[in-house]
Amino acid sequence: MSMHNSATFSVDQVRKSIASLPVLKRNHRQLPIEVRKLSVLSLSDAFIPFECQTNFAHNLLRAINSGKLRRDAAGYDGKLLDLGRTEAKKDRKVFSGFMPSSSVDNSSLSGALMGYPRMGKTRLIKRALLTVPQCESREGLAQQINWMRVACPVTPSIKSFCSLMFDQFADLLGKPEIREIFANYQAMSEKMPSQVGQLAQMHSLGCLVVDDIQNLRHANQSDRLGILSLLAELSTEAGVPVILVGTPAAYEMLQGEARNAALCTSYLSDVWYRHENNDGWKQFVRTLWRYQWTASETPITTEIEDEIYHACQGLTELAVKLYQQVQLSKLKEEELSGGSAAPISGIFIKQTAGQLFNHLQQHLDAIRSGDPARLSAYEDLKPMRSEAKRMQAESDEKENDKAKKEANPESGEDLESSIDRLAFDLRHKKRLTDVTEQLAKMLMANAKFKAERVEYELEACARNLKGGVAGDPVAFLIKIKQGVKEFEKRRNAQTGRAPRVYEGAIHDDGDMRLNKGGGGTLAKLARGIHATKTASG
Structure with missing residues (x-):
C-alpha cells in the first residue's frame, strides 16, 4: 500500500502497511526439514509493529x-x-x-x-x-x-x-x-x-x-x-x-x-527504552509464536512468555533471534532422532538464551537491574536525566515496599510510623536534590557554562557522594563551587578579566551561611536547602 498521500491514511492503515510476516503454507509442519529451516530464518524479515x-x-x-x-x-x-x-x-x-x-x-x-x-x-x-x-x-x-x-x-x-x-x-x-x-x-x-x-x-x-x-x-x-x-x-x-x-x-x-x-x-x-512486559509485549510474542515450523506444535504458556521476556528484556530483535534459535535447535533434534523432538519448554528457552546472548549478559543484567548507575556504564544504555530520576524513584519505592514487608507485623503502631517515616524521607530526598541542583545550575549559569558542561558537572560531582546529592548537599555544592572557580581562573588567565564576585551561599568550609550582603537568588536557594535539610532530618 502506497502512503504517498499519507495525510489521508489512518494510523491503522499505516500499521498494516509497515507490518511484515512470513506466509504459513498449508501443512507447513510436514515440509522437509531444510525447507522449514529456511522458513524459520525468514523470521528475520518479520516486522510486528508496536x-x-x-x-x-x-x-x-x-x-x-x-x-x-x-x-x-x-x-x-x-x-x-x-x-x-x-x-x-x-x-x-x-x-x-x-x-x-x-x-x-x-x-x-x-x-x-x-x-x-x-x-x-x-x-x-x-x-x-x-x-x-x-x-x-x-x-x-x-x-x-x-x-x-x-x-x-x-x-x-x-x-x-x-x-x-x-x-x-x-x-x-x-x-x-x-x-x-x-x-x-x-x-x-x-x-x-x-x-x-x-x-x-x-x-x-x-x-x-x-x-x-x-x-x-x-x-x-x-x-x-x-x-x-x-x-x-x-x-x-x-x-x-x-x-x-x-x-x-x-x-x-x-x-x-x-x-x-x-x-x-x-x-x-x-x-x-525497553518494552515493558505488558499487553503490547505479550501480543508481540504471541503473534511471533504462531510462526512455528516444528513437527509438533508447542502452545505458548505463561512460563514461556516470562522466560522470553527475562531473556530479552523487551528488546524485539533479541526476541526474534531467540525464537529462531529455539526452533532451529528443535529441528536439529528432529533431524537426529528421525522425526521427533521434545516440546519447547521454558527451561529450554532459558538454556538457549544463556548460550545465544552470552556476550550481552552484562548489558542485559544492567537493564534488568533498572539501576541508572549500572546503565550509565554503557553509553548506548545511559538513560536521560528525567528517566534516571524516574528509575531511581521506582527503585526507592521498591525499597519502601521491601521495608514494609520486613517490618514486624505484630507491632502495628511501629509499622505504621516506619512506613510514614520512609514516605517522608523519600519526598524530602527528592525535594532536597531538586533545590540543590537548582543552586548548582545557577552558580554555573553565572559563570556562563555551556549546557553540556552543566550536565557533565552535575553528574561528575554527584557520582562519588554516598546517597547522591541529597546524601550530602553541602559537599556537592562545594565541589560545584570549586569547579566554577577553576573554570573562571582558567578563563580569566586567557582573557585578563577580573575574578567574579559571588553573592554568598555556600562556603568552602561546608558552612551553609550567607556572605556579607548575600540576599539574592542564590542566598534564597541556600536558605531553601537549609530548611529542607532541617525538615527531613
Whole structure:
C-alpha cells in the first residue's frame, strides 16, 4: 500500500502497511526439514509493529507529505543555477537545475528518535519509507527525491558525511557526474555543505533520515559542529525535514546544541527504552509464536512468555533471534532422532538464551537491574536525566515496599510510623536534590557554562557522594563551587578579566551561611536547602 498521500491514511492503515510476516503454507509442519529451516530464518524479515512504532511511522509519513506541500506552495522562480563552477575553473563540469523562489523553514517537521539498540528503530524507518516512492519525475523541473536515508559513518568528518550524500544523489538520480563534480579528491570540505543544501533544494528533498547519529561522538569538535550545522540548515533553509535516529548516547550531544536540541522535543520525537512486559509485549510474542515450523506444535504458556521476556528484556530483535534459535535447535533434534523432538519448554528457552546472548549478559543484567548507575556504564544504555530520576524513584519505592514487608507485623503502631517515616524521607530526598541542583545550575549559569558542561558537572560531582546529592548537599555544592572557580581562573588567565564576585551561599568550609550582603537568588536557594535539610532530618 502506497502512503504517498499519507495525510489521508489512518494510523491503522499505516500499521498494516509497515507490518511484515512470513506466509504459513498449508501443512507447513510436514515440509522437509531444510525447507522449514529456511522458513524459520525468514523470521528475520518479520516486522510486528508496536503502538509507539505505528504512531511514529504515521507522523513521519505525514511530515514528508506536509513538507512537500509547503515546498510546492513556495514555487520555482525559473532561475537556473549552475553548481560546481568557480571563477578559477569556468570550463569545469557543472550540474544545473531550477531553484525554489524562496526558502522554506520545515524545522517544525523535524525530529529525533532515540532508543536502546535492538529496539527495531532502523527496521521501522526502512519499512515506513518504503511505502513512499523515493523519486518522482516533474515536468520542466529536476527529478524530485521524496526521501533519503544515510547512516552516519563510525568516524565521521564533514567531508565524509557530505560525500555520502553526494553518493546518494548520484545513485538515486542515475547521474554519476555528481560524484565527479562535488565529491572528487580536490573537493573543498568548506564548500560541500552549501552544495548539499543546493542539491536538496533543486530536487525538493522531502525528508532526510540520518541513522546511527550517536557516531558523531567520535568526530572531532569541528566536524561534529559542522555536521550538526548542516543538518540544522537543511531543515531551516532548504526546507528538508530532518529525522535523527540513534541510541541515548546521542541525546546529550544534541541537547548541548541549541539549534539541534529542538529536534528532541518536536511532535516527531520519541525515546524508546525497553518494552515493558505488558499487553503490547505479550501480543508481540504471541503473534511471533504462531510462526512455528516444528513437527509438533508447542502452545505458548505463561512460563514461556516470562522466560522470553527475562531473556530479552523487551528488546524485539533479541526476541526474534531467540525464537529462531529455539526452533532451529528443535529441528536439529528432529533431524537426529528421525522425526521427533521434545516440546519447547521454558527451561529450554532459558538454556538457549544463556548460550545465544552470552556476550550481552552484562548489558542485559544492567537493564534488568533498572539501576541508572549500572546503565550509565554503557553509553548506548545511559538513560536521560528525567528517566534516571524516574528509575531511581521506582527503585526507592521498591525499597519502601521491601521495608514494609520486613517490618514486624505484630507491632502495628511501629509499622505504621516506619512506613510514614520512609514516605517522608523519600519526598524530602527528592525535594532536597531538586533545590540543590537548582543552586548548582545557577552558580554555573553565572559563570556562563555551556549546557553540556552543566550536565557533565552535575553528574561528575554527584557520582562519588554516598546517597547522591541529597546524601550530602553541602559537599556537592562545594565541589560545584570549586569547579566554577577553576573554570573562571582558567578563563580569566586567557582573557585578563577580573575574578567574579559571588553573592554568598555556600562556603568552602561546608558552612551553609550567607556572605556579607548575600540576599539574592542564590542566598534564597541556600536558605531553601537549609530548611529542607532541617525538615527531613
